[in-house]
Amino acid sequence: MSVRLYFGNLPRSLEREEFEAIFAEDTDNLVSVKLISDRKTGKCRGFGFVTAKDDAIADALVEKYNGFTLQDATLKVEKAMPRTEKDESTEKAVSQQRRTKKGGARRGGNNLVVAESETSAAGPDPRWAQDLAKLKEMLAAQTTPS
Secondary structure, X not given: OOEEEEEEOOOOOOOHHHHHHHOHHXXXXXXXXXXXXXXXXXXXXXXXXXXXXXXXXXXXXXXXHOOXXXXXXXXXXXXXXXXXXXXXXXXXXXXXXXXXXXXXXOOOOOOOOOOHHHHHHHOXXXXXXXXXXXXXXXXXXXXXXX
């Protein structure tokens, strides 16, 4: 089973080819090498991922490259955390917001994305709680008998 490794603290000036060249002697044991870059500038965002073929190879790569110095930067290497369903749904919501911002506002759509756990567990916003209580009282007073 393949194992994904996180490579952090990469220099911002690092190019994809330079990152891949680091693993030239380990290419037989790797599935993929990916440098994460900024969409607008195309520059390195300071981290990347390497996928090793199995757990033993991943451990060897962590041992070999954690603390490795690259262009005056000390790399931080560890096993990447697996994505969770919550992360994926949040990522989809953020992606949806980006599309809405690029294409203009949608008619009848609500662009506000709030996690369900925030609304149910927290209760009313304390800044508006007093006004909310007043509104509830006014609403109760307006009810008419049928």
